Amino acid sequence: MYHPCVKYRVETCVIALPRHRAVPLHVKGGIMKPAAPFWEKKSLQDMTQAEWEALCDGCGRCCLIKLEDEETRTIMMTCVACRYLDSDTCRCRYYEKRREYAPQCLLLTPDTVDNYSWLPETCAYRLISEGKSLPWWHHLVSGDPQSVHDAGISVRHKIISERYVHPSDFDAYITDVFGVPSHTP
Numbered sequence: 001m002y003h004p005c006v007k008y009r010v011e012t013c014v015i016a017l018p019r020h021r022a023v024p025l026h027v028k029g030g031i032m033k034p035a036a037p038f039w040e041k042k043s044l045q046d047m048t049q050a051e052w053e054a055l056c057d058g059c060g061r062c063c064l065i066k067l068e069d070e071e072t073r074t075i076m077m078t079c080v081a082c083r084y085l086d087s088d089t090c091r092c093r094y095y096e097k098r099r100e101y102a103p104q105c106l107l108l109t110p111d112t113v114d115n116y117s118w119l120p121e122t123c124a125y126r127l128i129s130e131g132k133s134l135p136w137w138h139h140l141v142s143g144d145p146q147s148v149h150d151a152g153i154s155v156r157h158k159i160i161s162e163r164y165v166h167p168s169d170f171d172a173y174i175t176d177v178f179g180v181p182s183h184t185p
């Protein structure tokens, strides 16, 4: 999708729906000891589909429209959200069929995570790919899907749908409030 003035290329992306935390226990020497959770012992490539889906924190940040300056290649995040993002739940309304509704929606896979430099620093896929820990507010750690909102990480109530913004005005909504500073490769 291209911005009408051809200065900017416009992209959106996302991936997964959070599931609930499951922390298996094992017994050794008679003491119940929690086993390392999957995200601490598996690489992205080794995760099952269910584990991969569960890793998404549901922040909705990757469903914001990004602008790329075609001259400088600088990528900038806006607070304009894809028309299919539910601004309350911060989930895709058509997640299972999103590629039919939005062919420009990029697929995040274990092999493409490192290609998307604009993924927010808080994105769980980026964190795991970089060998970092999940933060306290991630639902797999907190056990509460609400904590991503309570911590102010999600885009809830901070965005405007692209349904209400003309593409020629997208650049008026450029922001770094979502932890994605403008990036030039």
Ligand code: SF4
Residues within 6 Å of the ligand: 014, 015, 016, 055, 056, 057, 058, 059, 060, 061, 062, 063, 108, 119, 120, 122, 123, 124, 125
């Ligand atoms: S930025 Fe990462 S963790 Fe947040 S919704 Fe997108 S894929 Fe999920």
Ligand code: SF4
Residues within 6 Å of the ligand: 012, 013, 014, 015, 062, 063, 064, 082, 083, 084, 085, 086, 091, 092, 093, 094, 095, 098, 099, 101, 102, 105, 106
């Ligand atoms: S189609 Fe769904 S997953 Fe893709 S960018 Fe839009 S809201 Fe996000």
